[in-house]
Amino acid sequence: MKVLLVNGSPHKNGCTNRALEEVARSLEAEGIEAELFWIGAKPVGGCVACQACRSTGTCVFNDSVNQARAKLAEADGFVFGAPVHYAHAASSLLGFMDRLFYADGKGGTQSNLRFKPAAAVLSARRAGTTAAFEDINKFFTIAQMPIVSSRYWNNVHGNSAEEVEQDAEGLWTMRQLGRNMAWMLKCIEAGRAAGIALPAQEPSEMTNFVR
Structure with a gap:
């Protein structure tokens, strides 16, 4: 089994990465492969709703989104991490997730995300993590992804990776x-081995309230 941990910070080896490394170490101690994926330092724009991905399977903007999408099928779970900017998750990660989830069908029948557990991780110098936590979790709930929790909200505090080392509760x-x-x-794998099928999927219904 494998978990893909996405670092949505413009700093490859900063606070967010340090938090993800701690998650990865626990996964590996439990026999789960962990791969860290950095979205890069360049700004990542959001989806423009061109719907080209519906026919091509890839986003028309060929950047880290397509690189990550190529890894979705082989991953069994996901962790998306970001620093907090103005009490929301870093905009590059949100743009990245907009396009990644849209290109993957938002958890539809052909999705490589649906029914795979996911978690959000946030880092901040001081505050705004709980609001940013909601930003990321909403992607999971529209994509039929079980959300993995911890014993506190999944955040660390510090202004550098070295300061995060001092956040004993955050690393815990x-x-x-x-x-x-x-x-x-492991529970999902045991269920699969026992013959428990995935939930049946109805054809989608889309309505709006402007008449």
Whole structure:
């Protein structure tokens, strides 16, 4: 089993990465492969709703989104991490997730995301993490992805990776998150081995309220 951990910070080896590393160590201690994926330092724009991905399977903007999408099928779980900017998750990660989830069908029948556990991880100098936590979790709930929790909200505090080392509670939360993710993956695997099928899918219904 494998978990893809996405670093949505413009700093490859900053606070967000340090938090994700702690999750990865717990996963590996439980026998789960962990791969860290950095979206890069360049700004990542959001979806423009051109719907080209519906026919091509890839986003028309060929950047880290398509690189990550190529990894979705081989992953059994996901962790998306970001720093907090103005009390929301970094806009590059949100743009990245907009396009990644849209190109993957938002959890539809052909999705490589649906029914795979996911978790959000946030880093901040001081505040705004709980609001940013909601930003990321909403992607999971529209894509039929079980959300993995820890024993506190999944955040660390510090202005550098070295300062995050001093956040004992934050790193403790990351370790428990890794163990909880491993447990959920093993439960899903046990269910699959026991013949428990995925939930049936109805054709989608789309309505709006402007008449």
